[in-house]
Amino acid sequence: xxxxxxxxxxxxxxxxxxxxxxxxxxxxxxxxxxxxxxxxxxxxxxxxxxxxxxxxxxxxxxxxxxxxxxxxxxxxxxxxxxxxxxxxxxxxxxxxxxxxxxxxxxxxxxxxxxxxxx
Amino acid sequence: xxxxxxxxxxxxxxxxxxxxxxxxxxxxxxxxxxxxxxxxxxxxxxxxxxxxxxxxxxxxxxxxxxxxxxxxxxxxxxxxxxxxxxxxxxxxxxxxxxxxxxxxxxxxxxxxxxxx
Numbered sequence: 001x002x003x004x005x006x007x008x009x010x011x012x013x014x015x016x017x018x019x020x021x022x023x024x025x026x027x028x029x030x031x032x033x034x035x036x037x038x039x040x041x042x043x044x045x046x047x048x049x050x051x052x053x054x055x056x057x058x059x060x061x062x063x064x065x066x067x068x069x070x071x072x073x074x075x076x077x078x079x080x081x082x083x084x085x086x087x088x089x090x091x092x093x094x095x096x097x098x099x100x101x102x103x104x105x106x107x108x109x110x111x112x113x114x115x116x117x118x
Numbered sequence: 119x120x121x122x123x124x125x126x127x128x129x130x131x132x133x134x135x136x137x138x139x140x141x142x143x144x145x146x147x148x149x150x151x152x153x154x155x156x157x158x159x160x161x162x163x164x165x166x167x168x169x170x171x172x173x174x175x176x177x178x179x180x181x182x183x184x185x186x187x188x189x190x191x192x193x194x195x196x197x198x199x200x201x202x203x204x205x206x207x208x209x210x211x212x213x214x215x216x217x218x219x220x221x222x223x224x225x226x227x228x229x230x231x232x233x234x
Contacts, residue, residue, distance in 0.1 A: 031220065033220075033221065033222075035222075040226065040227075041227070042208050042210070042224030042225050042226050043162075043222070043224050044224070045221035045222065045223070048220060048221060056219060056220075056221065058221075091161075091162070095220075097220075103150065103212070103214050103220065104150065104169045105220070106152075106167060107222060108164070109154070109161050109162040109163075110161060111160075111161040112161060
C-alpha cells in the first residue's frame with residue numbers, strides 16, 4: 001500500500017494559463033475524490049468518481065474545471081484560464097467500496113498539489 | 119445544506135493536559151463521522167471514524183471520540199497530550215442521503231499546539 005500520490009506537488013502559473021494535476025489512488029481503490037483547501041479552511045468537495053464514472057460534481061466546479069478518470073485508475077484535474085482565486089491546495093482521496101452502494105468506505109488522502117496563480 | 123462546525127480554531131496546551139475538541143454538524147439523518155489529523159508538513163491522516171454501533175470510538179495514538187446523536191456532536195478527546203500531538207485536526211461528516219453522496223464535509227479545523 002503505497003498511498004495516494006499526486007503530481008506535481010507545487011505549481012506556479014500565471015493568470016490565464018491552463019494547468020493539469022494528476023492523482024494516482026491506492027491500488028484497487030474504486031472511488032476517487034477531488035477536494036480543494038484554502039488557507040484556514042477545511043477541504044471542500046469538488047468531484048467524485050466511482051471507477052471511470054464521474055458521479056457527483058460540486059457547484060464549486062465551474063466550467064473552467066474538468067476532471068477525468070479514463071480507465072478507472074489515475075485521475076486528472078484540469079483548470080483552464082486560471083484565476084487568482086483558484087490558488088489553493090488541491091487534494092485527492094481514494095477509497096475502496098466493496099459493494100456498489102456501500103457507504104462505509106474510508107477516504108485516504110494524498111499530499112496535495114499547491115497551486116499558486118500569479 | 120449540511121455544515122460542520124469546529125468552534126475552537128486554536129488550542130494551546132501543556133504536555134500531559136487533557137484535550138477535548140468540539141465538533142458539531144447540521145444534518146438530521148444518518149451520518150458517518152471522521153476525525154482527520156494533519157501533522158506539520160504531512161498530509162491528512164485518518165485518526166478515527168464512526169459508522170455505527172458503540173458511540174464511543176477509539177482511534178490511533180490514544181485518541182477517542184464520542185458520538186452524541188441528540189447533540190449532533192462528535193467531540194475528540196485525549197486524556198494526556200504529548201508534544202508530538204501538535205497538528206491541525208479536522209472533523210468531517212458524510213451525510214448518508216438517498217442520492218448516495220459520499221462526499222465528506224469538513225470543519226474549518228483546529229490548530230493544536232502542545233508546549234513541552
